[in-house]
Amino acid sequence: MNAAPTSRALARERTMARIVELGNAQLAESGVAGLSVREIARGLGMVSSAVYRYVASRDELLTLLIVDAYEDLAAAVEERLAGAGDEPRERFLALGGAMSSWALAAPERWSLLYGTPVPGYAAPSETTNAPGTQVTREVLAIAADAARGDRPLGESSALAPAVSELLDRHLTEFAIEADAATAARAVTAWSGLVGVISAHLFGQLGPDAVALGEDILRPQIEILADLIAPR
Structure with missing residues (x-):
């Protein structure tokens, strides 16, 4: 005890x-x-x-805030997924919606995680890697579930051997059964989520797009869902 x-x-x-x-x-x-x-x-x-x-130090404070933000984002995703069904596409859309809602509610925290790197600061991987990969793991798991269906997602032979090896290593680390091609699509979908949310949040699509809020993000998330859970 x-x-x-x-x-x-x-x-x-x-x-x-x-x-x-x-x-x-x-x-x-x-x-x-x-x-x-x-x-x-x-x-x-x-x-x-x-x-x-x-x-x-300020760097130590930054690390605390980064870990807290990653954990809060992961909690928001988990909460949304708890209300989603078992179908992979539905789960990915729920995950993407949770990420965009969290980012719009806390843009400064999103920027800390996915914005311009802080000059002179390097996040300690031993502290930030585990919380920072929780959402990525969820996307990999969703892609793996989708790939167990009848429709193959891609060919691993299209990947460079070093890329396949890296993706296989991460799949093993996360205890997810999938091939490298599925993992590549999952990583692309996750990177796409970060990209479209950041582009919106940082005003890169212009003020008219910013005014549309999550309405402009939903169709983009639908398109990204096609990468791992096609209709």
Whole structure:
């Protein structure tokens, strides 16, 4: 039986949660450029030297916010999928809808994950890879389910051997039974989701498109669904 957390551990957990909350508030107000550990300290009612026991630098704060955003996005996707049926296309459309809704509700957090890289910052893969690949895994799983039907999705022979090897490695890592061709389509569909949502969110399609909100994203998500779960 695991021992109950100590009062000190619980207090630290509450403080870390508050640091993430304050960091997200800074992000929403001022973007990445406005992130400040000193401001976090003020929000906590601490001197700067005290808060550095919890978050040692702005880079560490960024990592906390990135992990929190990935986990929140994955939770939004899981919630939407829980209300979807078992049919792969329906599940992909639900996943894409959840991603677009989350992005439009929290554009600054989406930008932190999929926007311009922060100069001088490199996310630690050992901390961010697991939360950052949760949604990608869902797309791979949906594609694998669709490929078990009667309609083949593609030929692995069309892929360069090194690409097939990489995709096979990731399928093994995620414990998903599928071939490399299916994985290639899944990765393309996922990349397409990130791309169309980002293009909309960052105004790359113009103000008229921005005004349409999710209405302009839905048909694009339908087209991407054709890659892994054709009608």
